[in-house]
Amino acid sequence: QVQLVESGGGLVQAGGSLRLSCGASGRTFSNYAAGWFRQAPGKEREFVAAINFSGASTRYTNSVKGRFTISRDNAKNTVYLQMNSLKPEDTAVYFCAAISRDQWTWVLLADRYDYWGQGTQVTVSS
Numbered sequence: 001q002v003q004l005v006e007s008g009g010g011l012v013q014a015g016g017s018l019r020l021s022c023g024a025s026g027r028t029f030s031n032y033a034a035g036w037f038r039q040a041p042g043k044e045r046e047f048v049a050a051i052n053f054s055g056a057s058t059r060y061t062n063s064v065k066g067r068f069t070i071s072r073d074n075a076k077n078t079v080y081l082q083m084n085s086l087k088p089e090d091t092a093v094y095f096c097a098a099i100s101r102d103q104w105t106w107v108l109l110a111d112r113y114d115y116w117g118q119g120t121q122v123t124v125s126s
Helices: 101-106
Strands: 002-007 010-013 018-026 032-039 046-051 058-060 068-073 078-083 092-100 120-125
Touching (some): 002 092, 018 032, 018 092, 032 068, 032 078, 032 101, 046 068, 046 078, 058 068, 092 101
Antiparallel strands (some): 018 078, 032 092, 068 078, 092 120
């Protein structure tokens, strides 16, 4: 089992920045790739970014490329999502998730992930 806890959400004005953190406990976190997803009211959960087990590879959805950066510190069992130049359309609940390191091909697919956090609200005002 891997337990994930997100933090760092909040209310920010458009153009501002937030840094989300996802702390992991339980099984060896470096055996897992990690992803961030988000879900806005009335919409399906969507992929935002993912990072492989070592941190050497990342993937982003097109709408956040150049604005968001995913990173991880395996010594601290933590994954981060630095969000810059935030837009009102970034408003959502953001979820951290973990997927086995050998499933990297499938990191865009939410139903492939094994573990999920409870989510943290990000609200961007215009």
